[in-house]
Amino acid sequence: xxxxxxxxxxxxxxxxxxxxxxxxxxxxxxxxxxxxxxxxxxxxxxxxxxxxxxxxxxxxxxxxxxxxxxxxxxxxxxxxxxxxxxxxxxxxxxxxxxxxxxxxxxxxxxxxxxxxxxxxxxxxxxxxxxxxxxxxxxxxxxxxxxxxxxxxxxxxxxxxxxxxxxxxx
Numbered sequence: 001x002x003x004x005x006x007x008x009x010x011x012x013x014x015x016x017x018x019x020x021x022x023x024x025x026x027x028x029x030x031x032x033x034x035x036x037x038x039x040x041x042x043x044x045x046x047x048x049x050x051x052x053x054x055x056x057x058x059x060x061x062x063x064x065x066x067x068x069x070x071x072x073x074x075x076x077x078x079x080x081x082x083x084x085x086x087x088x089x090x091x092x093x094x095x096x097x098x099x100x101x102x103x104x105x106x107x108x109x110x111x112x113x114x115x116x117x118x119x120x121x122x123x124x125x126x127x128x129x130x131x132x133x134x135x136x137x138x139x140x141x142x143x144x145x146x147x148x149x150x151x152x153x154x155x156x157x158x159x160x161x162x163x164x165x166x167x168x169x
Contacts, residue, residue, distance in 0.1 A: 010095060011062055014061075016089045017066045019067070022067075023065075033081050038073065040072040053076070061081070092168055096165060102164060103166040120164065123160060
């Protein structure tokens with residue numbers, strides 16, 4: 001929450017895992033509210049499909065709807081679209097269009113997901129290595145990390161935001 005206020009993202013992303021729902025009624029609900037929605041095609045290049053989605057839609061609110069059997073829908077709107085019966089979404093923020101594109105590639109393609117997760121793992125690896133190094137040299141650091149550990153999570157989110165272009169809200 002603090003990170004979101006400081007970074008002022010251009011896009012807000014919600015990932016909804018709709019395992020219990022059928023795509024028909026959800027897709028129609030998005031369309032009735034004026035959202036642009038597209039089923040992600042599996043037969044063409046994922047990057048091309050995402051470029052097409054971004055070029056043909058507008059709005060700062062982006063939705064990734066995951067249904068059973070690997071069906072994936074992308075939606076975009078100028079306001080929030082949500083109903084109480086839907087599961088709680090995973091929330092992300094994106095800095096710009098390239099960050100949004102990276103995030104959507106990560107969600108749509110397993111190969112891209114693996115390639116996109118490497119920088120995040122490197123960031124967390126450096127953070128944990130620094131913690132381990134300083135906790136061995138300074139025992140007081142371990143005590144302080146216990147009480148101030150929430151700051152490390154926000155710091156890692158800021159690094160992810162500036163390196164990858166997106167982070168978890």
